[in-house]
Amino acid sequence: MEVHGGTCSSATPHSEEEMELRRGPWTLEEDLVLMNYISSHGEGRWNSLARCAGLKRTGKSCRLRWLNYLRPDVRRGNITPEEQLLILELHSRWGNRWSKIAQHLPGRTDNEIKNYWRTRVQKHAKHLQCDVDSKQFKDVMRYLWMPRLIERIRAASANSNATESVADYGNLAASDHTFEAGTGWGGLGEIVKPGPESPATTVSSSGAAGYEVAEKLKAGEAIQLTLPAQIGCGGGLWPEPSLPSPGYAYQALPELEQYWGLGGEISDNLWNLEDICYLQQ
DNA sequence: AACTAGGACAACCGCGGTTCC
DNA sequence: AGGAACCGCGGTTGTCCTAGT
Numbered sequence: 187m188e189v190h191g192g193t194c195s196s197a198t199p200h201s202e203e204e205m206e207l208r209r210g211p212w213t214l215e216e217d218l219v220l221m222n223y224i225s226s227h228g229e230g231r232w233n234s235l236a237r238c239a240g241l242k243r244t245g246k247s248c249r250l251r252w253l254n255y256l257r258p259d260v261r262r263g264n265i266t267p268e269e270q271l272l273i274l275e276l277h278s279r280w281g282n283r284w285s286k287i288a289q290h291l292p293g294r295t296d297n298e299i300k301n302y303w304r305t306r307v308q309k310h311a312k313h314l315q316c317d318v319d320s321k322q323f324k325d326v327m328r329y330l331w332m333p334r335l336i337e338r339i340r341a342a343s344a345n346s347n348a349t350e351s352v353a354d355y356g357n358l359a360a361s362d363h364t365f366e367a368g369t370g371w372g373g374l375g376e377i378v379k380p381g382p383e384s385p386a387t388t389v390s391s392s393g394a395a396g397y398e399v400a401e402k403l404k405a406g407e408a409i410q411l412t413l414p415a416q417i418g419c420g421g422g423l424w425p426e427p428s429l430p431s432p433g434y435a436y437q438a439l440p441e442l443e444q445y446w447g448l449g450g451e452i453s454d455n456l457w458n459l460e461d462i463c464y465l466q467q
Numbered sequence: 468a469a470c471t472a473g474g475a476c477a478a479c480c481g482c483g484g485t486t487c488c
Numbered sequence: 489a490g491g492a493a494c495c496g497c498g499g500t501t502g503t504c505c506t507a508g509t
Binding site for chain 1: 474475476477478479480
Binding site: 232304 | 494498503504
């Protein structure tokens with residue numbers, strides 16, 4: 187993998203002073219130079235790569251440009267519901283370990299996931315006037331957003347082979363899905379093998395499940411979710427003292443839809459009176 | 468049509484860890 | 489063994505684009 191062993195006679199230095207480094211947006215020419223160089227020499231040793239390729243950029247800058255933008259397998263834009271689900275789940279497990287999270291989203295870069303989190307998720311915590319790490323916000327994500335993402339994935343996939351990204355995740359069972367009680371923000375829970383009484387996989391409380399759910403979806407397996415009876419009730423997941431003012435949830439819902447991409451043709455089904463009730467109680 | 472604000476994303480910076488000499 | 493160079497990560501800033509006024 188390591189191709190260029192260090193020296194590159196011809197392109198070399200120019201003394202440090204002479205070699206003023208470029209900054210800011212990359213030009214098409216620079217992109218081409220970098221791509222051509224990497225295609226023939228491979229990546230790695232970024233500082234010498236930058237010099238040898240004749241790019242007036244730091245090695246860091248070249249590395250970043252390659253990894254986040256030029257790499258052939260990089261995907262940009264249109265974070266799918268499946269990916270959103272994974273990001274939420276993995277972030278709940280690992281926090282801001284963007285590169286680790288990115289490893290589970292093929293083609294996505296840590297930078298993109300980080301940007302997604304900051305622009306979409308954190309912003310909404312702000313809109314909801316709670317901290318992104320607060321229990322309230324985590325519960326909103328866990329019990330409202332994530333289930334609806336799953337619902338959306340299921341709907342899209344049921345809608346046929348509609349979009350390829352969704353189709354990749356196969357079909358979710360048409361069974362009712364509910365949530366089982368969990369403690370705090372730990373993801374959707376742990377997938378339990380379907381018992382004879384339950385044809386579908388059950389998602390329960392204790393582990394991390396967004397990732398597993400996505401995997402199950404991908405495998406075309408059915409899942410069943412169980413809703414906690416006590417969610418939103420006094421003494422439940424949202425204890426009274428931490429509840430925002432009355433009407434909080436109701437007011438927040440349209441925004442959640444709008445900003446979190448839950449709107450559109452199926453948005454009518456996403457937020458119902460039951461939800462509002464849970465949150466207001 | 469012009470201006471402004473906000474969103475999305477690309478790029479940079481600083482730091483800690485690792486590798487190389 | 490130790491210092492220098494390099495790499496990768498997470499946080500932050502900059503830039504461009506678009507929607508709203």
